[in-house]
Amino acid sequence: MDDKEVEERFVAKKDDDLKTRVWIESKTIWRIAFPSILSRVTSFGMVVVTQSFLGHIGEVELATYALIQSILVRFMYGILIGMSSATETLCGQAFGAGHHHMMGIYLQRSWIVDGITATILAPVFIFATPILRLLGQEEELAVAAGPISLWFIPIIYSFVVSMTISMFLQAQLKNLIVGWLSMAALVVHVSLSWIFVNKFKWGVNGAMAAMNMSGWIMVVGQLVYVFGGWCPNTWRGFSKAAFFDLLPVVKLSISSGVMIW
Template sequence: MDDSMEERFLAQKEEDATDHDDLRRRLWIESKTIWRVAFPSILSRVSSFGMIVVTQSFLGHISEVELAAYALLQSILVRFMYGIVIGMSSATETLCGQAFGAGHHHMMGIYLQRSWIVDGITATILAPLFIFVTPIFRLLGQEEELAVAAGPIALWFIPMIYSFVMSLTISMFLQAQLKNLIVGWVSTAAFALHVLLSWMFVYKLNWGVNGAMASMVISGWTSVAGQVVYVFGGWCPNTWKGFSKAAFCDLLPVVKLSISSGVMICLELWYYSILVLVAGYMKNATIAIDAFSICLSINGWEFMVCLGFLVAASVRVSNELGKGNAKAVNFAIKTILGTSTCIGVVLWILCLVFRSKISYLFSSNEEVAEAVSSLSILLAFSILLNSVQPVLSGIATGAGLQSMVAYVNLGSYYVVGIPIGILLGYVAHLQVKGLWIGLLSGVAMQTLILAWLVWKTDWDEQVRKASERLNRWLLKPPEEVNGSPPHA
């Protein structure tokens, strides 16, 4: 009997070791897949957002008024526009990711073209906001000096709107098929070009504000050109079959999904914009806006890293839903959340360590530096929350649940966050600190609700819904339409 018990014990031990080795192998494979998507996306988004931050840094050393005007534009209108475009582009992410997982490769190019049509029309509708920015800021009650200074700067953002449309949709098209490394390298090269051109135009040629903005436009379109060459040049033979009339069909479902995606992201990005706008009504508004926008820029730059994991979550969830593998979805979610949270803890510590030095990257003004330093602890906890919340949004995007997240964002940010921020900022006289505490409370509420919703989601049901959606919009490949064998 002792021998039998010993044999069972050894058998169980061997089985546990096998399960442990299998878990390690699965974790290693999943982590490699995640980083294959996340790393290029992080490079791309950090570089793209970095162009805006670098431009802000150069403007801050030209004039405090120009910095505040740019901060208003970047924090209000540009976030407004970027939120709509990136939100609507996430429809491309959902559709292309699920199509790739299901093996409907030829549909991905059609989904990309449909997104160009829908997003391009949207960008054209948004353009007048940048033309009439001075009267808009006056209407919002901003200082006359800032409203006037913002007018010429705003015109430079119009070509950037269309570059965002192209770059965001193409990058989502590529990352869905795990080919987005090119996006990361092209964006990094464009960022390096931007730094060089900004230095040359601002300091060597003395072109001032126009030089800094021209550098951003040139660099942004350089990144787009690189992506277009890659797609059109034959590096996506299975997913890009050329332009098709089918792109003009079934636009209404794409519009609906794009609008719900746009609302989901916009409610989040506008949240920060409204708080910056509110900061403009405080005492010493220029310093308040400068300090708040610097912290938001740092928070935003770190958020771009987290968006890389949002993308990875969206791609992994959509791919596995397209394949019909609910268990793989669950495993991918746990792996991505664990990885992103660990990175968030490291960045949280770094922010606390260097809190008194941060502001000098953007301004040499001592008042601004002191205001930024006083916000550093709140900034650190914002960074920590960023490591979780975007991943949860990415999971929802991969599953096509953007409309649900839109309601969560609406309640968390606009029913909880903004009222608390205004009460603490104005009634409790905490000024910018009060606004930021309100900001944190909204993000914390959103994170808790999304975590609960993801935990309660029936992924087998989501597999069924993804299959129904893909089959409903499926068109025959060009080869079959022409009567030729698929690989002739």
């Protein structure tokens, strides 16, 4: 075998190794990314479905819902998803260091910090009407926003649990369940919206009730997965340690929340 043949075989082997590494890395990336993409798409789909049903109820209801979504919910969602990214950072570090038991504690600390934040910001929805008046919205829309905005308070708390669990599972490559649960929640949401709005004629309350129920169905599914033994190394039950050393979590969560918002 001459030098040229040896060089050609070496190059071919190197190309095969590169293709193998690219294939392995691509599969790993999509294994993490696809459930997250699916979750975000279905989450947006639930918003669109509710908006579609409200559009059949009335123009004022549609405009009010869109107004609350674009101003109040995005404001709250940006802060919470930013704060939840702190859970991803902490859990990722713990998983990489082999401190698996700390991931469950970080998750509980995130629930505490994010839950308190959601409670502090909840008055934004309670006083939606005067806030929108202050922003110069039309009186009819500002008044209609009052009862609709109250329906978003349970949804915000579902974000607190759902987003942090998603980050917790993603850090250990177990977030495929999140994608499947989000798909199931979307199917349930479409079904409940049709039943509550078209069949029972419950109007705005029916559309918003369907959205709340669908969102919390997903949360319950995630909790069952975590508590049911599918994360034996990272979830070992509730711990008093979650109430200690909260300050570093608060700092990281606030900085992440402000950055995303």
